Amino acid sequence: VVNGGVRFGRVSKTLKMGVVGLPNIGKSSLFNLLTHTSLAAAENFPFCTIEPNEARCPVPDDRYDHLCEMWQPGSRYPAFLQVWDIAGLIRGASEGAGLGNKFLSHIGAVDGIFHMVRSFENEDVQHVEDTVDPVRDLETITAELCRKDLQLLENAIAQEIKDVKRSPTMKLSVLFTNTMEKVKTLLTANRPVKDAEWTTPEIELIKEKLQGLVTTKPQVYLVNLTARDYERKKNKHLPAIHQWIQAHGGGPMIPISVEWEALHADDAPDAPAADGAAVATKSSLPRVITEGFKCLDLIYFFTAGDKEVRCWTIPKGWTAPQAGGVIHSDMENFFVKAEVVGWEDFKTLQKSKGMSDVKAAGKFRMEGKSYIVQDGDIIHYMVGKK
Numbered sequence: 001v002v003n004g005g006v007r008f009g010r011v012s013k014t015l016k017m018g019v020v021g022l023p024n025i026g027k028s029s030l031f032n033l034l035t036h037t038s039l040a041a042a043e044n045f046p047f048c049t050i051e052p053n054e055a056r057c058p059v060p061d062d063r064y065d066h067l068c069e070m071w072q073p074g075s076r077y078p079a080f081l082q083v084w085d086i087a088g089l090i091r092g093a094s095e096g097a098g099l100g101n102k103f104l105s106h107i108g109a110v111d112g113i114f115h116m117v118r119s120f121e122n123e124d125v126q127h128v129e130d131t132v133d134p135v136r137d138l139e140t141i142t143a144e145l146c147r148k149d150l151q152l153l154e155n156a157i158a159q160e161i162k163d164v165k166r167s168p169t170m171k172l173s174v175l176f177t178n179t180m181e182k183v184k185t186l187l188t189a190n191r192p193v194k195d196a197e198w199t200t201p202e203i204e205l206i207k208e209k210l211q212g213l214v215t216t217k218p219q220v221y222l223v224n225l226t227a228r229d230y231e232r233k234k235n236k237h238l239p240a241i242h243q244w245i246q247a248h249g250g251g252p253m254i255p256i257s258v259e260w261e262a263l264h265a266d267d268a269p270d271a272p273a274a275d276g277a278a279v280a281t282k283s284s285l286p287r288v289i290t291e292g293f294k295c296l297d298l299i300y301f302f303t304a305g306d307k308e309v310r311c312w313t314i315p316k317g318w319t320a321p322q323a324g325g326v327i328h329s330d331m332e333n334f335f336v337k338a339e340v341v342g343w344e345d346f347k348t349l350q351k352s353k354g355m356s357d358v359k360a361a362g363k364f365r366m367e368g369k370s371y372i373v374q375d376g377d378i379i380h381y382m383v384g385k386k
Contacts, residue, residue, distance in 0.1 A: 008194065008207060008216035009111050009296070013313045013326060016054070016082040017220075017292040018110035022137050023087075025118035026224045026258040031055070031085035033261045034285060056080040059293050059300075059311070060286040063343055063376055067302060067309045071353045079300045079311035081293045084110050107145070107214050112296050114288070115141065116222040119237045120229070120259075134223065134237045135244050139190070142215075142248065146187045149215050153183055156209050179205050187215070194218065195249030218295040221245055221253045222288065230257030231281045252291045256284045299375035303327070306353070320371040324381045334383040338367045343376030 009015070019027045035055035059079040068076050086106045107113065117134040157180055164170045179202045186196055192215035193206070206213070221241070229235040238255065245253050261283060300311040301323060314323045320338040324331030341355065345363040350356075358364045373379070 008203065008213070009218075012111075013298070013315065014082065015111040015296040015298060016084055016109070017112045017114055017296065018084040018086045018107055019114045019116055019222075020086050020107055021116040021141060022118070025116055025137075027116055028053075028085050029258045029262065030116065030222070030224070030256070030288075031083065033258065033265060034083055034289065053085040054082065056082050057289050059289055061290075061311070063347075064302070064309070064311055066347065067304045067378075070350075071304055071306060071309055073305065073307055073309045075308040075310075077308070077310040079293070079313050081289050083114075083292070086110075107217075108212050111217065112292065113217050113219045114222050114292060115219045116224060117241065119223050119235050119241070120226045122226075132237075134241050138221075138241070138244055138248075142192065143190045145214050146190045146192065149193065149210075149213050150184070150187045152210060152212055153180065153187065156180070160209065175201055175205060176209070180209075183210070192216070192249060219251050220288070220291045220295050221251055223253065223255045225255055225257045225260075227257050227260035227263060230255060230260045230284075252295070254284055254287055254291060256288065261285060299373070301373050301375075301377040301379050303380070304378055314373065316375075318373055319369060320367055320373055320379070320381075321369050323373045323379070324383075327381070331381045331383055334385070335369060336382045336384050338371065339380040339382070340365050340367045340371070341378050342374060343378070346378055 019031055021027055031053060034057050057080060059081055061078065064078055084106065115138070117137050118132060119134045121132055160172065160176060164172055182196065182202075183193055183206065186193055193213055194216050198206070206216070223235070223238065223241055225235050233255070235255070242253055245251055260281070264283065297316045298313055299316050300313045303310050303312065312323065312326050314326055320340075321332045321335040324335055324338070325333075341358045341364050345361075346358055349358050349361050349363060355364055
């Protein structure tokens with residue numbers, strides 16, 4: 001029995017996170033900050049974003065920076081997180097309120113969700129529900145996603161019954177009946193499918209019969225605060241938000257402040273304050289990106305040399321040949337072996353560019369076809385002839 005949203009997702013190295021929430025909570029402004037662009041129309045009225053904006057954010061990583069500093073390569077390629085800015089949902093979206101059906105279909109196209117809620121008062125920025133209540137807003141978005149999935153569930157059950165009636169040799173399986181009833185019970189109670197514990201046969205059945213569910217997607221919760229609250233690390237709504245998240249399947253909760261990030265967007269890293277003191281408050285954006293990457297069950301390995309340092313993104317659990325196929329299909333099809341050093345061994349042992357110190361310590365390992373690549377591995381592939 002397993003739980004957690006990632007297991008329902010597709011296996012791919014090009015997974016996407018979508019920023020989801022009510023209108024006017026700072027989603028498009030956050031998207032602009034994450035991607036260092038002004039693609040998203042950050043305006044103070046509902047539905048200013050219609051089509052989802054898509055961009056990619058470099059994943060901050062000290063390991064990658066260390067390799068680039070050591071090798072000083074001509075080309076540098078960090079890992080990237082694909083992010084969509086999805087227009088705001090409102091109460092009744094599953095019945096078509098606002099542009100609900102279109103927006104819900106956009107959520108269906110991403111693999112994980114940054115679920116953003118507003119926890120700040122500002123008379124100049126209207127709230128679609130008139131008052132600021134983050135827990136109510138969490139309930140609203142979750143309920144709309146569950147209702148959308150209920151519609152998909154009802155259609156899938158009707159289709160299965162129709163298929164069974166066509167063939168006298170077919171009948172509804174006990175697994176199908178029990179699994180669909182379990183899904184219906186969850187969704188009717190506004191509980192996402194990902195929150196429950198599932199057996200492997202149940203998971204496979206859900207993936208086969210209920211393709212397109214949105215409540216199976218993993219979520220990272222972003223709580224948008226005022227700059228003042230963010231700096232003092234206090235907000236009256238945070239305890240209730242945390243309690244709600246823990247009662248609804250858990251997941252990372254990251255306090256952020258779009259206001260603070262915008263004020264400090266041009267600051268140099270580790271820049272001192274005006275009085276020369278170190279700035280105690282740090283940007284939350286690096287954590288947002290890394291948590292999004294992590295919740296999609298993605299990792300990356302490195303290739304490093306004088307010409308290039310590059311991160312290669314793969315799903316967690318891939319073997320060395322599968323990972324090599326991301327670089328070139330020949331590295332999977334004609335794989336012979338991989339020379340591998342784990343990141344901690346490399347960082348501890350290697351004092352200059354190259355692998356001499358690692359090899360001298362016996363830490364540059366030869367791995368075969370069954371080796372499961374670990375996050376941060378540095379790999380050199382050896383392939384045979386075509």
